[in-house]
Amino acid sequence: MLDYVLNGLMRRYQERVPDVAAIIQAMINENIIQRAEDIENDHIAFRTIGVPQLGIQSFEKIFLHYGYTKRDPYHFKEKKLDAFWYAPPAPHYPRIFVSELRVKDLSKEAQAIITSYTSEVITDPVNQLDLNSGVIVDNFLHSALWRTPTIQDYQALAAESEYAAWVIYNRYYLNHFTISLQNLPEGYNTVADFNAFLEKKGFVLNNAGGKIKTSPDGLLLQSSTVARMIPATFANNETLRIAGSYVEFAERKVLPQFAHLPASSITREQRREGFEAGNADKIFESTYSSQTTQKGQ
Ligand code: OOG
Numbered sequence: 001m002l003d004y005v006l007n008g009l010m011r012r013y014q015e016r017v018p019d020v021a022a023i024i025q026a027m028i029n030e031n032i033i034q035r036a037e038d039i040e041n042d043h044i045a046f047r048t049i050g051v052p053q054l055g056i057q058s059f060e061k062i063f064l065h066y067g068y069t070k071r072d073p074y075h076f077k078e079k080k081l082d083a084f085w086y087a088p089p090a091p092h093y094p095r096i097f098v099s100e101l102r103v104k105d106l107s108k109e110a111q112a113i114i115t116s117y118t119s120e121v122i123t124d125p126v127n128q129l130d131l132n133s134g135v136i137v138d139n140f141l142h143s144a145l146w147r148t149p150t151i152q153d154y155q156a157l158a159a160e161s162e163y164a165a166w167v168i169y170n171r172y173y174l175n176h177f178t179i180s181l182q183n184l185p186e187g188y189n190t191v192a193d194f195n196a197f198l199e200k201k202g203f204v205l206n207n208a209g210g211k212i213k214t215s216p217d218g219l220l221l222q223s224s225t226v227a228r229m230i231p232a233t234f235a236n237n238e239t240l241r242i243a244g245s246y247v248e249f250a251e252r253k254v255l256p257q258f259a260h261l262p263a264s265s266i267t268r269e270q271r272r273e274g275f276e277a278g279n280a281d282k283i284f285e286s287t288y289s290s291q292t293t294q295k296g297q
């Protein structure tokens with residue numbers, strides 16, 4: 001079930017985000033990997049809207065059912081977001097990062113726009129799913145929960161919260177997957193080196209707070225591409241180019257107590273776990289216009 005759901009998410013994501021296939025191909029051409037399956041997926045991420053019948057409490061039930069464990073919370077006051085990460089049932093599965101818009105913290109006007117859509121969902125939709133059916137869950141994650149937004153509503157939300165605008169249009173589409181760097185060959189196994197490779201190949205990186213986001217302990221380093229603009233069809237068949245999804249890169253360093261062990265014997269448990277609010281805060285901006293309007297896009 002979990003494999004089916006993850007494969008379905010990755011397939012749609014690859015179709016929608018041209019950078020995914022382009023980065024994988026560039027890695028193969030450079031002999032960094034032999035095939036796409038060689039990539040270790042550090043984590044995937046979803047965005048949700050915090051209203052009672054939706055949000056994290058609803059969404060998480062899917063992955064808790066598949067054996068994921070809820071871990072630390074994160075808060076983003078400025079961006080009006082909360083998040084949790086979830087540890088996978090087995091180490092070859094990606095971690096999951098799920099965030100939620102704090103709808104109550106937005107203006108009355110923005111709240112009214114959001115709830116005009118979300119109130120079409122009367123009860124928690126996940127409670128109605130047979131979570132043992134991969135096909136049903138896969139369909140749910142790619143189905144419209146509410147009517148297609150109007151461009152006017154999308155733009156009004158974007159003026160106040162670019163996250164809100166993104167999720168009202170994109171719903172549960174995969175926001176990003178994350179290429180693990182630490183086990184790649186020398187020359188590509190740090191964020192600094194991998195960023196240099198990506199930029200040489202013409203990919204545009206999120207530079208909010210600097211291109212390398214580093215946790216205060218120095219052990220979790222992350223970077224991401226800037227989401228490309230993709231044509232989107234809104235209500236009344238109007239079209240607008242909006243930010244799609246992006247790709248992230250993560251380097252998890254060895255914890256100090258294991259630093260003396262030979263590099264080849266290091267396991268996932270001996271590296272930095274979890275996420276970092278300061279890093280995440282800037283990574284969110286990969287779909288914000290401050291980043292998507294960067295030169296080169
Ligand atoms: C998630 C941003 C945070 C991380 O790894 O810290 C994140 C998002 O853009 O929805 O991915």
Ligand code: NI
Pocket residue numbers: 043044045097176178248283
């Ligand atoms: Ni991430």
